[in-house]
Amino acid sequence: MPSLSESLAEQLRNPRGPAGRLVGAAMRLVNREPISLAVEALDVRDDDDILELGFGPGEGIRALARLSRRGIIHGVDQSATMLAQASARNRAAARDGRIQLRRAPFDETGLPDRSIDKILAVNVAYFWSDGPRVLAELDRVLRPGGRISVYVTDASAMARWTFTASGRHRLFGAAELRALLSTGPFHGAGISVRPVTLRLGLRGLIAVVDKRCGGSGGRSRTSAAAFDNLA
Numbered sequence: 001m002p003s004l005s006e007s008l009a010e011q012l013r014n015p016r017g018p019a020g021r022l023v024g025a026a027m028r029l030v031n032r033e034p035i036s037l038a039v040e041a042l043d044v045r046d047d048d049d050i051l052e053l054g055f056g057p058g059e060g061i062r063a064l065a066r067l068s069r070r071g072i073i074h075g076v077d078q079s080a081t082m083l084a085q086a087s088a089r090n091r092a093a094a095r096d097g098r099i100q101l102r103r104a105p106f107d108e109t110g111l112p113d114r115s116i117d118k119i120l121a122v123n124v125a126y127f128w129s130d131g132p133r134v135l136a137e138l139d140r141v142l143r144p145g146g147r148i149s150v151y152v153t154d155a156s157a158m159a160r161w162t163f164t165a166s167g168r169h170r171l172f173g174a175a176e177l178r179a180l181l182s183t184g185p186f187h188g189a190g191i192s193v194r195p196v197t198l199r200l201g202l203r204g205l206i207a208v209v210d211k212r213c214g215g216s217g218g219r220s221r222t223s224a225a226a227f228d229n230l231a
């Protein structure tokens with residue numbers, strides 16, 4: 001019989017059933033602030049096509065759809081429970097075709113090559129069991145000059161929560177997050193990692209990865225290095 005902590009860790013990883021619906025409702029309230037910070041770091045344009053990894057109850061999708069009025073907002077999440085909550089939360093935009101949510105793993109989004117300008121990943125890197133595989137998928141779908149914004153709660157704060165003891169969450173300090181993002185396809189990309197302090201004093205990290213423009217000319221206007229200077 002799993003302990004309460006183990007059950008919570010598993011529900012955060014893959015919300016299911018009535019307990020998953022409750023966890024989704026809680027995430028919708030608790031994660032608004034980190035979502036807002038990570039979305040701000042994306043520097044969204046009105047015509048950006050955006051992917052959210054692990055959209056959960058759909059707050060990030062909602063925020064993105066408000067900023068990009070002419071782009072398509074895509075989302076993938078493995079949880080049918082979260083797909084139902086996020087779809088209900090974004091019904092009007094989904095009906096208009098501006099939002100496309102699907103049940104899919106992080107490393108197989110089903111999107112075409114180079115079809116996405118920005119990628120949002122809030123509270124999901126803990127579950128990248130095969131980080132290089134996920135990053136390869138992000139690189140495949142991201143257009144040259146595109147940007148990724150990642151939020152994680154800092155390892156020092158996470159370690160105080162008993163549910164992380166079950167080992168389902170991979171924990172990150174700034175150095176670990178930078179090391180993960182710098183491997184594989186984004187080696188040599190512009191990467192910034194900055195600490196943020198949320199209300200109630202919770203410490204988090206926002207990482208921004210700017211994919212190189214290559215010869216084709218990119219669309220991202222603010223480099224991660226410039227973002228670092230703003231921090």
Ligand SMILES: C[S@@+](CC[C@H](N)C(=O)[O-])C[C@H]1O[C@@H](n2cnc3c(N)ncnc32)[C@H](O)[C@@H]1O
Nearest residue numbers: 013014031054056077078079105106122123127
């Ligand atoms: C802690 S929740 C975060 C949800 C949302 N981003 C937020 O901050 O409120 C993690 C989400 O990632 C999804 N997830 C975890 N592992 C996944 C995987 N391998 N592929 C797709 N989705 C995954 C879960 O179903 C869950 O909805």
